[in-house]
Amino acid sequence: xxxxxxxxxxxxxxxxxxxxxxxxxxxxxxxxxxxxxxxxxxxxxxxxxxxxxxxxxxxxxxxxxxxxxxxxxxxxxxxxxxxxxxxxxxxxxxxxxxxxxxxxxxxxxxxxxxxxxxxxxxxxxxxxxxxxxxxxxxxxxxxxxxxxxxxxxxxxxxxxxxxxxxxxxxxxxxxxxxxxxxxxxxxxxxxxxxxxxxxxxxxxxxxxxxxxxxxxxxxxxxxxxxxxxxxxxxxxxxxxxxxxxxxxxxxxxxxxxxxxxxxxxxxxxxxxxxxxxxxxxxxxxxxxxxxxxxxxxxxxxxxxxxxxxxxxxxxxxxxxxxxxxxxxxxxxxxxxxxxxxxxxx
Ligand SMILES: O=C(O)CCC(=O)C(=O)O
Ligand SMILES: [Fe+2]
Numbered sequence: 434x435x436x437x438x439x440x441x442x443x444x445x446x447x448x449x450x451x452x453x454x455x456x457x458x459x460x461x462x463x464x465x466x467x468x469x470x471x472x473x474x475x476x477x478x479x480x481x482x483x484x485x486x487x488x489x490x491x492x493x494x495x496x497x498x499x500x501x502x503x504x505x506x507x508x509x510x511x512x513x514x515x516x517x518x519x520x521x522x523x524x525x526x527x528x529x530x531x532x533x534x535x536x537x538x539x540x541x542x543x544x545x546x547x548x549x550x551x552x553x554x555x556x557x558x559x560x561x562x563x564x565x566x567x568x569x570x571x572x573x574x575x576x577x578x579x580x581x582x583x584x585x586x587x588x589x590x591x592x593x594x595x596x597x598x599x600x601x602x603x604x605x606x607x608x609x610x611x612x613x614x615x616x617x618x619x620x621x622x623x624x625x626x627x628x629x630x631x632x633x634x635x636x637x638x639x640x641x642x643x644x645x646x647x648x649x650x651x652x653x654x655x656x657x658x659x660x661x662x663x664x665x666x667x668x669x670x671x672x673x674x675x676x677x678x679x680x681x682x683x684x685x686x687x688x689x690x691x692x693x694x695x696x697x698x699x700x701x702x703x704x705x706x707x708x709x710x711x712x713x714x715x716x717x718x719x720x721x722x723x724x725x726x727x728x729x730x731x732x733x734x735x736x737x738x739x740x741x742x743x744x745x746x747x748x749x750x751x752x753x754x755x756x757x758x759x760x761x762x763x764x765x766x767x768x769x770x771x772x773x774x775x776x777x778x
Pocket of ligand 1: 731
């Protein structure tokens, strides 16, 4: 698959259409693992969420962000990075790739915040996650939103379980259930995202960002995006060069997160690839003399292993990659470490 900066899809496509016919499984599983190994990102089609369900999710997302600021602030994101739920207004969250000891330096957080992320988001989790209780809007502000949020959360988890089974199969782990066994679904995060229109120049001059380059922290991420464009993925063959992740109608993009990379033992096996959201590549996405960029909506779903799961190199991967390259880490502790700079305490 050529990796060029074109508007054609340039990320491998994996078709799950025949997943339920058992004989089709091995081949799907293998192409999924190949894509995760090559780019770290794959497009998945026939994943099991219908066109109508995807449309409904985008309709709710738009309805939510169309509310007034005061209405959205009735479900405010709690202060600090510990509970990632509810509504974050533009600029509140700062996405970055700084973590570990660097995150402890006070000036780092300040410097990062000089370039504002121009997006707003709403985070939803499982009602059974006692570490991060949901922050809901009062029902009369957006009737039906809570029911939609929970129902879509669990719909995405059904798809995610299928993908985890395919990954375990393609990786030839001891059992096809090895990954699903440590993903109850209660620690995932459904995120509704809105990038308002912005002058192209602000992104070009980097005085503002839509979403700066980062890797995801969990095991895998599923992403639905509208047709605006602007998501880019680092070319695995050339550091610093980004390729367009062109939206595919009704498809979803799946990418490997840091924990799955650590499980597989290395950047040279399953890749947790840097990605970012910037200007859309198509000229008809801009308007007027300020080249105002069309607004964009996206819906990522982050999968996280159960909090006490120890993430360490899996035996089947060791055979290919050699000695473990990362210290074992508990899923909950890794998440806390990565979240540190995202929200000011
Ligand atoms: O909006 C997008 O397309 C990507 C979002 C993303 O990468 C994230 O929220 O981690
Ligand atoms: Fe991401």
